[in-house]
Amino acid sequence: MPALFRHPRVHTGDNRPGVTGILVTDGVITATGDANQLAALHTGLDVVDLPGELVLPGMHDAHIHTAAVARSLVGLDLRAATSLADALALVRAHVDTMPDGAWIFGGRWDSNKWQVPVQPTAADLDQVSNGHPIALSSIDGHTMWANTEALRLAGITADWADPPGGEAVRDADGNPTGILREEAQGPIESLYEGPASGDLASLLLLAQDELLSVGLTSVTDLNGEDARAAYLRLKAEGNLKIRVTKGIPRDSLAAAIAEGRRSGIGDDWMRVGAVKLFSDGALGSRTSHMSRDFHGYPGNHGMPVMTTAQLYDAARTAVDAGIAVATHAIGDQANHLVLDVYERIRAETGTRLPLSIEHTQFLQPADVERLVRLGVTASMQPTHCTSDIALVDALLPDTDLVAYGWRSLIDAGAMVAFGSDAPVEEANPFFGLHAAVTRQRPDGTPDGGWRPDERIAIDEAIAAYTSGSARLAGDFDRKGRITPGRLADFIAVDTDITGDAVATDPGRIRDTRVLQTVVGGRTRWSRD
Structure with missing residues (x-):
């Protein structure tokens, strides 16, 4: 059944004034204009009065x-951390809720906003890991903070060669510190983006x-x-x-x-x-x-x-x-x-x-x-x-x-x-x-x-x-x-x-x- 959606304030996106009605048939807008006039011209309409102060085109x-958004619903969220100690406390609390050996993923940490903006390490995470592999993406997604177990499972060692466009940060002896930048995140991502999530x-x-x-x-x-x-x-x-x-x-x-x-x-x-x-x-x-x-x-x-x-x-x-x-x-x-x-x-x-x-x-x-x-x-x-x-x-x-x-x-x-x-x-x-x-x-x-x-x-x-x-998206004639x-x-x-x-x-x-x-x-x- 065709539907007439009514609202006194409709922002159409094409600067057309005075639109108070949107006529819809089979999911497509067939007419817009004055709601009363549209109702007079069409019979058998399902009339829907929209709430609120304004109607806008759907946002795109x-x-x-979206997969990362979905996983964040169940993953660890470190945005509230204001220090390394805060971040580790949040990790420890999350670890305690997880089954033995399960991957701990998520992150969204931002050391630039910590009270002391230090670069975290695998050794820091190891203190609270309790045997779990842990891989935590930074807020921008371009850096990963991993613990020693995650590095081991991914084969990232002192002998591992940095991939083109990526870097494993290393200590003075050449050992990975647990910070992986850009393409260096790939080996761990391939492990934890499967059933673990x-x-x-x-x-x-x-x-x-x-x-x-x-x-x-x-x-x-x-x-x-x-x-x-x-x-x-x-x-x-x-x-x-x-x-x-x-x-x-x-x-x-x-x-x-x-x-x-x-x-x-x-x-x-x-x-x-x-x-x-x-x-x-x-x-x-x-x-x-x-x-x-x-x-x-x-x-x-x-x-x-x-x-x-x-x-x-x-x-x-x-x-x-x-x-x-x-x-x-x-x-x-x-x-x-x-x-x-x-x-x-x-x-x-x-x-x-x-x-x-x-x-x-x-x-x-x-x-x-x-x-x-x-x-x-x-x-x-x-x-x-x-x-x-x-x-x-x-x-x-x-x-x-x-x-x-x-x-x-x-x-x-x-x-x-x-x-x-x-x-x-x-x-x-x-x-x-x-x-x-x-x-x-x-x-x-x-x-x-x-x-x-x-x-x-x-x-x-x-x-x-x-x-x-x-x-x-190539859909301007259909959306927006x-x-x-x-x-x-x-x-x-x-x-x-x-x-x-x-x-x-x-x-x-x-x-x-x-x-x-x-x-x-x-x-x-x-x-x-």
Whole structure:
């Protein structure tokens, strides 16, 4: 039966005023306009009055690791730790709840924010391990803290050679200290991401409700093939409630091509996305590839994870097979080199496949125009900016780089898509909208925002989190706005974040609560 969804305030995303009704048939929006007029023109409607103060298009997280989000529901969380001692106490408490010999995974530790920012070691973890192998990812996911048992099981010893794009930190005698950076995490990840993490499909079923509850109706997932298999299982069982664009890990690219996967293949619930490549690491781990040294760390300007030649070969292989490319780049030198690769591929192939830079945190000013000219999407996560303020000020003081520059990019005509990078940051898109508009931490600091010239308007931020993400996923004609012909994905919230009251008190954006989430014309989550 066709349904008429009614609400006095509908933000359609295309600047159409006066919409109070959304007519939906078979999961697709067939008309929008005045609710009374729509009701008069159509009989036999199921009328649904949406709650709250505003209806928005469903949010689309352009960069999220949903398998990691799902595993975080049962994994160890060290974000509350303010010191090494705190972290070890939390590990000990978690160990006591686990069966003998089980892997301890999770983490999300951030030694940069500890009262004494020391680098932890395997020996520290060994004190509280009680025989368990332990592997704990840092908050940015680019560093792992492992104990001696985990290192042993993975074969990481003094004789183990660092892989390209990775490093096992070593002591004066050459023994691994327990800190693994970038690609050096792989041997342990391959061990604990299997049965040790539980049934991923069941965890994703729980995670879906978490994501729906914050207004996400679509995600671009950048986890591995195990997540793809789990989503396919949920879909086959009729349990997929959120739309998924599924990325391809670099090490699965050849197999994906052999299977015939191409970007865009699939249906409205699950489609093939881009291959995920890496140019560098992360700022917090001081592995982001910069054109200058980090302040206080002479000789350290980060590290490339893949050489330019490797990036080109992988990206060209993907494009030739009809697969889009999404490349992680944080440092300005990493972004510059990715643009070099993309420029060469555009020139050689003329491809119109989506090419994106994931994070796009630091750009050389001249590269802003180049990104626009090449039609590259800046896939950004606004809460990274507000989480990193102190880190940027410490490591890159007085930098003249374009830093988390969504205003500069939008003004230059760039395509911008927003996401969260959860579980590195919280998945809640209203946290990201707040960060994009204010450039302030949750406590309202700094006054006026950090680098306030890069703030954007709420309408621009909403667009980046909806139509911008849909465009990058190749779904702009089906998602991202509340208009006829698009999928009936929308949310009702308790705050009119587009109104004058919020304009004078933008902190309210962050406090916004979702009351109802509709996907495909059906209520998939409700606060009631």
